[in-house]
Amino acid sequence: MSEEAMEWSPENSVVSGFKEESSEHSPSEKWLKTSKITPFIQLDIQSELIEQNNSDHLGYGHSHHTPEAGEKHQALKSHAVTNTEKTYTVTRRKEKLSSILLPLSAASYYSGVSPQMEIVESCQTIEKLNEYLKARKDDVNAGVPGKFLRAVMGSDGVDVGTVASIITYSFYLDVTSESDQYCTVPIININRTNLGSHVELKWLLDSCHIDQSSLIFADEIDLCYYDLFGSLKIVLLKGSKIKQEKLKHAVVENFHSRKGETIYPWVKTVITGEECSSCTAIADKFVNYSPEILASKSFSKLLLAGILLDTANLRDPACTSKDKYTASLLINGAGRYGCNGFYQLLKYKMHDLSSLQVADILWKDFKKWTGQESGDSRSLQIGMSCIGISIGQLLSRAENLAQEITRFQLYEKLRALIVVSGYFTDEKNFKREVLICTESTKLLESLLFFFDFNASRLPLKAMHFPGLKNEMKAYEIDKVTSRKIVEHLIQEFVGIPKP
DSSP: OOTGGGBOOTTTOEETTEEEOOSOOOHHHHHHHTSBOOHHHHHHHHHHHHHHHHHHHHTOSSSOOOHHHHHHHHHSOTTSOOOOOEEEEEEEOSSOOTTSOOOOOGGGGOOTTTTTEEEEEEEHHHHHHHHHHHHHHHHHHTTOTTSEEEEEEESSOOOHHHHHHHHHHHHHHHHHOOOSSEEEEEEESSOGGGGGGOHHHHHHHHHTTOOGGGOEEGGGOOHHHHHHTTOEEEEEESOSSOSSGGGGGGEEEEEEEOTTOOOOTTOOEEEEOOSSOHHHHHHHHHHHHOGGGGGOHHHHHHHHHHHHHHTTTTTSTTOOHHHHHHHHHTGGGGOTTHHHHHHHHHHHHHTOOTTOOHHHHHHHTEEEEEEEOTTOOSEEEEEEEEESSOHHHHHTTOTTHHHHHHHHHHHHTOSEEEEEEEEEOTTSOEEEEEEEEESSHHHHHHHHHHHHHTTTTSOEEEEOOTTOOTTEEEEEESSOOOHHHHHHHHHHHTTOOOO
8 A cells, every 4th residue: 555545635534445534633633634644543454455355365355256156156145245345434432441451462552543543344244234134123013924933032141142143143044044934033032121231232232333223122022923823933042941931832943052951852953052152153154154254343243252251251161172263263353452352341341330220230130030929829020130249339329229129120020139249349359249129028038038048058147228128138148159049049939940
């Protein structure tokens, strides 16, 4: 790239196809308009060109294709991604990274505009993915006439790896399907209003330019309606059992279930997960089908985020060599700070509660169970929220926490809510606390009696906070205890048998 091509044009503010969108200019940006691009941006531009040239030779680009590759592309469906044209835009960075402990990298040593500016890539892969999501949501809004609804969903939870797998695997099934009788849609297992409580997930979808308005959430579709008419087919990811037990007979495929898990006997398509992350298995499918899709920074970022969080930054004992290889294949998605920096960003977002209200914090990691209380004809619904701050910090986030929790219980139709806190003290000691909130003092006494009976598993030490109602009690768990212990005790209390 010549020096002339790298100069900034004051008339149209364009640098070799790069557009500046900011209306406010710092002194360094004003200097940038009258001088050469700084080494940081110059290096980024050149590296992208080098990556594209390399990907062309490897079959990931769109400039050079062998005859065999050309025949393959002719065989793809009309909406499949057949090239990787990209455009880049220089924008002001929306967030400050100074509070995040990022690993050292070459990018860390540059000054000037580099901390304030970022280069945003857009490409046809993400455009095609968003077109697919919008088209399928339009189909659902129209009632999916004349087709089977093939719902791709996780067995439980809405962690980053699960959501990334649901979106990308449904896209894969759609572009590789040889039949027009299926309407394949990803279903996110939370209500749309709860997405804001999953800061890391919302941030990832935003940074990958996923059109969130085209996603379908659990409260936006009635799967029972389609099941009633026999048109529902469920593809279950990362598990063998569906949370909605009444829909289990609609399951037709298990993707990335674990060895030894009990599979529904009528399910014929079972893909056992040998890798730690389901995103690894999905990336492998795209490699074999249409590898140029993975050349998209946003698409590879979505899959890489799932792999890094599923494998604890490739350090989990269950992490396989294939997980590590695939992460290196998707390294373009990590951005300027590499895999370690990208992982730190994700972890920071997971624990960032600064913008969340009390209800958002409670929804962030929330489960509930339904059972029957002895001597009461009403059903018993108990919820559990896991938070990463102390009960005292939670209390300080609202003027009237009792009212906020009561409102949350009413919304979720809970007769009891147990908030499980796990955090590190200033002395780096891990502590776990619980806040028990019930609709009546009778139910509170019943729960406390049950926990006292199981004191060897859950020893409780009373804590006193002003402002709590009589139906609320706070306790410190007097030993290092997994939250799974609390979860199992709740299941026993509501009468759910052990698996």
